[in-house]
Amino acid sequence: MRTYLLWGSVLALLGVALGAFGAHALKDRLTEDMLAIYHTGVQYQMYHALGLLGIALLHDRLEAKKLVARAGLLLVIGVIIFSGSLYLLALSGIKVLGAITPIGGVAFIAGWACLAAAAWKERRL
Numbered sequence: 001m002r003t004y005l006l007w008g009s010v011l012a013l014l015g016v017a018l019g020a021f022g023a024h025a026l027k028d029r030l031t032e033d034m035l036a037i038y039h040t041g042v043q044y045q046m047y048h049a050l051g052l053l054g055i056a057l058l059h060d061r062l063e064a065k066k067l068v069a070r071a072g073l074l075l076v077i078g079v080i081i082f083s084g085s086l087y088l089l090a091l092s093g094i095k096v097l098g099a100i101t102p103i104g105g106v107a108f109i110a111g112w113a114c115l116a117a118a119a120w121k122e123r124r125l
Contacts, residue, residue, distance in 0.1 A: 001055070001056050001059035001060070001068075001069065001072070002056070003056075003072070004052045004053075004055045004056040004059065004069075004072040004076075005052075005053065005056035007049075007052050007072070007076050008049045008050065008051075008052030008053035008055075008056060009049075009053070011045055011046075011048070011049035011052065011076075011079055012046060012049035012050065012053070014045070015042055015045040015046040015049055016046075018041075018042050018045070018087070019039075019042040019046075022035065022038045022039060022042060026038065026090075026091075030090060030091075034089075034090040034091075034093065035090070037086050037089055037090045038086065038087060038090035038091070040086055041082070041083035041084075041085075041086030041087050041090070042083070044078075044079070044082055044083050044086075044108070045079050045083040048075045048078060048079050048108060048111075049079070051075050051111075051112075051115075052072055052075055052076065055068055055071055055072040055075070055115065056072075058115075058118075059072075062118050062119070062121075062122050063118075063121060063122055063123065064117065064118035064121045064122070067114045067115070067117050067118035067121070068114070068115065068118045070111075070114045071111045071112070071114035071115040071118065072111070073111075074107045074108070074110045074111030074114060075107070075108065075111040075112075077104070077107045077111075078104045078105070078106075078107035078108035078111060079104070080104070081100060081101070081103050081104030081107060082101055082103075082104025082105055082107070082108060083104070084104075085097045085098070085100040085101045085104060086101060089101075
């Protein structure tokens with residue numbers, strides 16, 4: 001599915017750029033704790049960008065296309081909320097942003113559950 005190939009590619013591109021930015025431009029500006037939080041955002045963004053690329057490849061091969069598409073949407077939402085909130089927390093120091101992060105985590109879990117359900121329904125595997 002072109003949409004998730006595009007999302008996965010763009011999120012991976014941004015993950016590399018944000019990771020490099022964090023490693024070079026932020027290493028002397030953030031505390032170790034805040035840099036670790038930022039790094040966690042980059043890691044999860046990259047993991048789920050790769051997941052989106054997998055979803056793009058699997059979409060047309062699995063029968064439960066709606067579940068696969070829903071999985072992709074939930075991973076995108078998860079990256080925006082989970083990683084986005086961690087970036088904002090690390091850069092701003094506003095601790096309340098950490099309360100939003102688990103919502104993104106739930107979106108990740110739901111996305112992977114949708115993909116697992118699509119695989120479970122597959123008769124050809």
